[in-house]
Amino acid sequence: MQQAPPLPFLNLKDPSFSTKGQEAKDARAGSWCAETPFGLAVLRYREVGLLLRDKRLRQGSYAWPDKNKLEGSFAEFWKRSVISREGKDHRILRDLAIPSLSEDFVDSLIPQFDAAAEALAHALRAGSSCEFMEDFSIPFAGQAICILLGLPLDHWSQISHDASDLGLAMGINCLDHQETFNAACDRLTALSHELIARARAGDDQTSYIARLVRRYEEMALQDEQALVDLILISIFGGVDTTRSQLGFAMALFAEHKEQWQALCADPALGPQAIEEIIRAWPTTTWATREAVEDFSFQNVEIKRGTTLHMLVHSSARDPQICQQPSFNILAPRKRHFGFGGGAHHCIGHYVARTDMASALRALGRVLDDFDVGNARYLPDSGNTSPINLPLSYSVR
Numbered sequence: 060m061q062q063a064p065p066l067p068f069l070n071l072k073d074p075s076f077s078t079k080g081q082e083a084k085d086a087r088a089g090s091w092c093a094e095t096p097f098g099l100a101v102l103r104y105r106e107v108g109l110l111l112r113d114k115r116l117r118q119g120s121y122a123w124p125d126k127n128k129l130e131g132s133f134a135e136f137w138k139r140s141v142i143s144r145e146g147k148d149h150r151i152l153r154d155l156a157i158p159s160l161s162e163d164f165v166d167s168l169i170p171q172f173d174a175a176a177e178a179l180a181h182a183l184r185a186g187s188s189c190e191f192m193e194d195f196s197i198p199f200a201g202q203a204i205c206i207l208l209g210l211p212l213d214h215w216s217q218i219s220h221d222a223s224d225l226g227l228a229m230g231i232n233c234l235d236h237q238e239t240f241n242a243a244c245d246r247l248t249a250l251s252h253e254l255i256a257r258a259r260a261g262d263d264q265t266s267y268i269a270r271l272v273r274r275y276e277e278m279a280l281q282d283e284q285a286l287v288d289l290i291l292i293s294i295f296g297g298v299d300t301t302r303s304q305l306g307f308a309m310a311l312f313a314e315h316k317e318q319w320q321a322l323c324a325d326p327a328l329g330p331q332a333i334e335e336i337i338r339a340w341p342t343t344t345w346a347t348r349e350a351v352e353d354f355s356f357q358n359v360e361i362k363r364g365t366t367l368h369m370l371v372h373s374s375a376r377d378p379q380i381c382q383q384p385s386f387n388i389l390a391p392r393k394r395h396f397g398f399g400g401g402a403h404h405c406i407g408h409y410v411a412r413t414d415m416a417s418a419l420r421a422l423g424r425v426l427d428d429f430d431v432g433n434a435r436y437l438p439d440s441g442n443t444s445p446i447n448l449p450l451s452y453s454v455r
Contacts, residue, residue, distance in 0.1 A: 209266025
């Protein structure tokens with residue numbers, strides 16, 4: 060019997076490797092998957108969609124701390140969190156969180172998201188250059204999570220800083236930052252306890268936390284640590300996604316100025332623009348699954364314990380479903396997998412989409428034209444982000 064050709068190899072450990080780069084494109088052209096130091100990378104749209112829902116796989120990021128030899132409070136939190144739970148335990152936590160983040164509740168926060176974004180964007184009118192991450196993206200993401208948590212906006216700085224430090228735990232060089240992200244995890248855990256106590260004392264009756272605590276008690280749950288961890292993961296995901304994805308948005312629009320002008324002329328394009336931004340430059344470069352049994356898929360034998368990384372950009376720009384891969388907020392596209400899929404689809408996806416839309420609307424009213432200077436980015440694998448993003452701009 061003729062042997063199948065060897066799979067391509069992608070070195071996800073290499074800091075210079077990009078999941079959006081030519082090497083990944085070449086691998087996708089030859090195969091639906093590639094070998095990596097972390098298991099298999101799944102490169103094509105159809106296979107990503109199928110495998111995200113395959114019951115022979117479980118969520119795979121639970122193993123990230125052990126595979127990277129992480130120790131301390133973050134590793135323990137991550138292994139307990141909703142991301143790492145399966146089956147009944149996972150469903151209970153989703154049943155707790157999803158009604159607490161209902162679309163009508165999130166929509167009720169839009170005026171507050173708009174006001175926070177408007178104030179930060181208005182401040183840009185006083186100059187012609189800024190460091191976008193420091194002057195807009197980081198404070199806005201922090202203020203947006205304060206709005207969700209029912210906290211005064213002036214709490215944003217420490218929360219945003221801690222959430223960003225947690226993000227270092229999910230990068231390929233995570234071991235270098237272990238002391239930093241463990242300290243951030245400890246502070247955010249303490250904050251989560253304080254927020255729960257505040258809601259139970261009646262000092263907060265309307266926020267996401269208040270809704271979460273009420274739902275927890277209605278469900279008669281007894282796992283207080285799970286409630287704390289759910290708040291912590293909400294802060295982490297909420298800040299990190301918005302902060303990073305807004306930075307990538309501005310970098311993309313600086314390269315595609317006609318797209319920025321189209322968005323400014325028609326702010327209703329905001330939701331479509333956000334989806335295209337995530338397809339073009341995702342901050343979470345892959346969704347991870349792990350095989351819970353041996354099985355064969357598309358002529359590849361997958362052993363129990365194998366990790367599979369579903370590459371977001373590669374699948375979104377798969378020529379089988381995307382004939383025009385350039386950044387285009389007007390082009391009709393298939394849905395992307397930037398928020399995962401299946402049982403572990405991101406709980407906070409609607410919050411991220413909603414607060415980013417507020418940010419883009421506010422920026423569109425202020426910035427006419429802009430260019431990116433000498434920007435720096437985290438490695439383009441794992442969780443990535445702009446480190447700094449200097450803008451020079453003209454205002455409307």
